[in-house]
Amino acid sequence: METIEERLARLEYYQSLILSLLGDKLPTFYKMIMEAGLTKTDVEFLLQNCEAMSKEYKKQKAEGFIGFTPLLTQFVGMLHPRLDPKVTIHVLAQESKYAPLMDEFKGIMDAIE
Numbered sequence: 001m002e003t004i005e006e007r008l009a010r011l012e013y014y015q016s017l018i019l020s021l022l023g024d025k026l027p028t029f030y031k032m033i034m035e036a037g038l039t040k041t042d043v044e045f046l047l048q049n050c051e052a053m054s055k056e057y058k059k060q061k062a063e064g065f066i067g068f069t070p071l072l073t074q075f076v077g078m079l080h081p082r083l084d085p086k087v088t089i090h091v092l093a094q095e096s097k098y099a100p101l102m103d104e105f106k107g108i109m110d111a112i113e
Helices: 004-025 028-036 040-062 069-078 085-094 099-112
Strands: none
Touching (some): 069 085, 069 099, 085 099
């Protein structure tokens, strides 16, 4: 009889095969999530926080704020440890998810480098 660990290893192997087969056809956001091995809860947490930060960004922008480094710091702090902040921002911006916020974050990160 097959153990849970063996079944899990097989499923992970199948997932890696599917990822390589789909290549560029898979949206980069989903590919990033799958490669990082995030759970549904992890992804929901990420998207909820991005939604909240996007609203806060729009509010601050309307109030005349010009510096958004604290929001970027908050974003990086809430990211799952297996997600690279720069890659995550790039992927979200590329797929037009929270575009104004991610474009702002990209600008801040580009200025830092």
